[in-house]
Amino acid sequence: xxxxxxxxxxxxxxxxxxxxxxxxxxxxxxxxxxxxxxxxxxxxxxxxxxxxxxxxxxxxxxxxxxxxxxxxxxxxxxxxxxxxxxxxxxxxxxxxxxxxxxxxxxxxxxxxxxxxxxxxxxxxxxxxxxxxxxxxxxxxxxxxxxxxxxxxxxxxxxxxxxxxxxxxxxxxxxxxxxxxxxxxxxxxxxxxxxxxxxxxxxxxxxxxxxxxxxxxxxxxxxxxxxxxxxxxxxxxxxxxxxxxxxxxxxxxxxxxxxxxxxxxxxxxxxxxxxxxxxxxxxxxxxxxxxxxxxxxxxxxxxxxxxxxxxxxxxxxxxxxxxxxxxxxxxxxxxxxxxxxxxx
Amino acid sequence: xxxxxxxxxxxxxxxxxxxxxxxxxxxxxxxxxxxxxxxxxxx
Numbered sequence: 001x002x003x004x005x006x007x008x009x010x011x012x013x014x015x016x017x018x019x020x021x022x023x024x025x026x027x028x029x030x031x032x033x034x035x036x037x038x039x040x041x042x043x044x045x046x047x048x049x050x051x052x053x054x055x056x057x058x059x060x061x062x063x064x065x066x067x068x069x070x071x072x073x074x075x076x077x078x079x080x081x082x083x084x085x086x087x088x089x090x091x092x093x094x095x096x097x098x099x100x101x102x103x104x105x106x107x108x109x110x111x112x113x114x115x116x117x118x119x120x121x122x123x124x125x126x127x128x129x130x131x132x133x134x135x136x137x138x139x140x141x142x143x144x145x146x147x148x149x150x151x152x153x154x155x156x157x158x159x160x161x162x163x164x165x166x167x168x169x170x171x172x173x174x175x176x177x178x179x180x181x182x183x184x185x186x187x188x189x190x191x192x193x194x195x196x197x198x199x200x201x202x203x204x205x206x207x208x209x210x211x212x213x214x215x216x217x218x219x220x221x222x223x224x225x226x227x228x229x230x231x232x233x234x235x236x237x238x239x240x241x242x243x244x245x246x247x248x249x250x251x252x253x254x255x256x257x258x259x260x261x262x263x264x265x266x267x268x269x270x271x272x273x274x275x276x277x278x279x280x281x282x283x284x285x286x287x288x289x290x291x292x293x294x295x296x297x298x299x300x301x302x303x304x305x306x307x308x309x310x311x312x313x314x315x316x317x318x319x320x321x322x323x324x325x326x327x328x329x330x331x332x333x334x335x336x337x338x339x340x341x342x343x
Numbered sequence: 344x345x346x347x348x349x350x351x352x353x354x355x356x357x358x359x360x361x362x363x364x365x366x367x368x369x370x371x372x373x374x375x376x377x378x379x380x381x382x383x384x385x386x
């Protein structure tokens with residue numbers, strides 16, 4: 001049985017997609033689109049790329065019912081910021097929650113503009129239907145997609161078995177358009193995300209076994225971050241930078257939903273990931289993220305800490321909540337998937 | 344067949360600027376339950 005919570009548009013048929021136009025015009029089919037940001041240089045960059053731009057402090061001067069892409073380079077989301085967009089439609093890009101440098105902000109804006117929101121939503125609908133209908137496990141394997149490794153290649157390869165509960169919740173956005181008074185995360189377009197129910201029930205939604213070979217690593221911070229969390233997030237950012245600099249894919253091994261090792265080349269990062277994501281959680285996987293912004297993959301720089309990288313690979317695994325410790329996403333960029341036979 | 348509930352992580356505001364229509368339990372005391380993996384929540 002499939003239940004859609006009230007604000008979710010109904011699942012469409014397999015062959016029909018919503019949204020005409022490309023990119024942001026799929027999200028906002030009519031009217032002017034404003035890139036609204038808390039950084040003047042980012043606003044200027046958006047204008048250079050041919051878009052209307054405005055500063056966050058000037059939102060009150062925008063026309064009613066404006067369509068806004070809210071690019072938060074310096075601020076985490078807050079109630080005050082959200083209140084500024086009453087009466088408008090907002091696609092929210094929380095740049096600062098990941099990394100708020102000028103380079104990351106420009107890169108993230110580029111990927112927001114390049115994303116095919118129609119295709120991403122089509123994949124979200126595919127996954128929603130498939131997870132409901134298929135009883136077996138989801139298997140992500142390097143040999144199932146384009147560019148499958150040769151049999152003689154003895155490097156680690158992705159083979160990740162994802163067992164899902166019979167009753168489960170998932171987060172995703174199913175059709176591209178944002179209407180007035182809606183505040184929608186860009187992340188919701190780019191993935192179907194399943195999270196652990198609680199610290200007392202890590203495997204109530206899913207359990208993971210196998211190997212994930214990851215091209216990218218992200219670190220994110222929630223706006224409710226604690227002081228201890230802030231310290232761990234700084235550790236995680238340094239750790240992420242080291243992983244990105246070592247030039248090797250990050251290899252995760254998991255057993256029954258727990259990370260047993262995290263290595264890149266000859267470096268073992270397991271203990272540091274545990275500390276950075278809150279050691280109390282003992283490396284239990286918090287999130288199974290199925291990426292659906294796959295059209296973007298050829299244009300991704302996996303070294304960067306941008307939310308737009310998160311949904312560009314077939315699957316990512318998340319540890320930590322971003323509140324008491326860092327949320328770290330490890331993104332697989334190889335292979336495809338199949339459903340195993342149930343039973 | 345699975346019993347699947349889909350949340351869309353979108354928000355609307357009521358007249359008092361409180362978030363309504365959201366479906367993630369972001370006020371939960373357990374931070375794992377409250378985790379907002381899209382990073383666009385604020386209480």
